[in-house]
Amino acid sequence: MYRLIITGFLFLLLPLSSFGQVRIRLFSAHDPGTAVFSVTGGIYEVNGFNGNTFEISPGEIILISKFNDRLAVKARNEKAVICDSVFFLQKTGNDSFTLRVNGIRQLYSGDLQCFRGLGTMLLINVCEIDPYISGVVRAEGGSGKNIEYFKTQAVIARTYIYKYYDKHITDRFNLCDNTHCQAFNGVTNDTIIVRAALETKGQVILGPDSALIISAFHSNCGGETSPSENVWLTNQTYLKKVTDPFCTASRNAKWQTAISLEEWTDYLKSAGYSGDEGNSSLLNFSQKTRLKDYKAGDFTMPLNQIRTDLKLRSTFFSLSVAADSVVFNGRGYGHGVGLCQEGAMVMAMKGFDYKQIIGFYYTGVFIADIKDAKAPEDPLALP
Ligand SMILES: [Zn+2]
Numbered sequence: 001m002y003r004l005i006i007t008g009f010l011f012l013l014l015p016l017s018s019f020g021q022v023r024i025r026l027f028s029a030h031d032p033g034t035a036v037f038s039v040t041g042g043i044y045e046v047n048g049f050n051g052n053t054f055e056i057s058p059g060e061i062i063l064i065s066k067f068n069d070r071l072a073v074k075a076r077n078e079k080a081v082i083c084d085s086v087f088f089l090q091k092t093g094n095d096s097f098t099l100r101v102n103g104i105r106q107l108y109s110g111d112l113q114c115f116r117g118l119g120t121m122l123l124i125n126v127c128e129i130d131p132y133i134s135g136v137v138r139a140e141g142g143s144g145k146n147i148e149y150f151k152t153q154a155v156i157a158r159t160y161i162y163k164y165y166d167k168h169i170t171d172r173f174n175l176c177d178n179t180h181c182q183a184f185n186g187v188t189n190d191t192i193i194v195r196a197a198l199e200t201k202g203q204v205i206l207g208p209d210s211a212l213i214i215s216a217f218h219s220n221c222g223g224e225t226s227p228s229e230n231v232w233l234t235n236q237t238y239l240k241k242v243t244d245p246f247c248t249a250s251r252n253a254k255w256q257t258a259i260s261l262e263e264w265t266d267y268l269k270s271a272g273y274s275g276d277e278g279n280s281s282l283l284n285f286s287q288k289t290r291l292k293d294y295k296a297g298d299f300t301m302p303l304n305q306i307r308t309d310l311k312l313r314s315t316f317f318s319l320s321v322a323a324d325s326v327v328f329n330g331r332g333y334g335h336g337v338g339l340c341q342e343g344a345m346v347m348a349m350k351g352f353d354y355k356q357i358i359g360f361y362y363t364g365v366f367i368a369d370i371k372d373a374k375a376p377e378d379p380l381a382l383p
């Protein structure tokens with residue numbers, strides 16, 4: 001623990017630009033019982049178990065399994081060895097491997113470190129920033145094919161890495177590989193995405209105070225993005241309402257769903273509603289522009305709460321009572337804050353570049369090299 005505290009402290013003292021690598025926890029939504037490591041390119045040095053060190057080449061497989069509080073590691077034609085950790089270190093600088101867990105096989109580059117922690121088997125990939133960004137763009141970026149769109153997502157992903165570099169630091173890694181941090185299903189060879197990461201190398205989004213922004217994004221805003229305070233209660237000058245003419249014909253621009261009137265009134269009553277049940281038209285609600293709360297007579301309730309409870313696609317909906325059902329007509333998909341991905345895709349196709357796209361959705365920001373970002377506040381500093 002002492003060593004971890006020291007490590008965290010050192011990160012704070014380093015300039016952000018010195019973080020050339022990132023430690024990603026792989027398969028973090030799983031509880032891997034066994035992981036199958038296989039070299040696909042270059043040479044890996046395997047070390048850690050009982051002081052043994054040896055090299056493996058493409059095609060060779062190592063099985064790593066949980067064994068009580070330790071790990072069992074088995075190479076082909078060898079007996080399993082019980083140990084506390086096993087590290088796979090790349091040797092040529094152009095090395096790659098696959099990892100198979102619960103039937104899912106994904107491709108990675110860089111090193112792999114396996115040890116027990118958080119009650120499970122931790123698989124930590126030590127990866128260069130740019131291949132990691134390409135992988136995140138593929139996983140989070142959707143189906144847009146224009147390079148300016150992928151550059152936009154690459155700069156957003158890079159901004160996230162540096163802003164949240166210490167998010168999991170007490171767990172001995174930087175970021176996990178699911179949407180709690182950023183989705184990462186391994187590296188990609190998609191040439192447009194790889195180019196997008198390289199051609200924006202080092203670039204991040206800074207707010208007016210030169211600090212890294214919260215680079216929030218969502219699938220479709222429905223024609224108007226949401227100010228951050230509607231969703232997260234925090235007011236950010238760069239996460240303001242933006243009228244978006246680009247996404248309104250896209251796939252996720254509209255949605256509709258219905259529930260029974262009884263279900264809706266039961267839900268409202270559980271939240272404190274005590275209005276006249278005989279007059280169901282009181283429940284009708286309309287949003288021409290995004291609002292923060294649902295209103296029925298004197299009763300109000302945060303739309304964000306309703307979206308979460310009813311698992312709706314967005315908070316940007318109107319509802320009308322028709323006979324014994326309640327019909328929701330909604331716009332957009334996601335929380336609506338920050339960049340609208342489907343709008344950004346259309347902007348890129350219309351010829352806007354990534355800087356224009358980012359400037360459209362994030363108010364008053366600029367793009368700069370990470371070395372020009374203001375370092376985050378040091379939480380250990382004396383007042
Ligand atoms: Zn995470």
Ligand SMILES: [Zn+2]
Nearest residue numbers: 221247340343
């Ligand atoms: Zn939009």
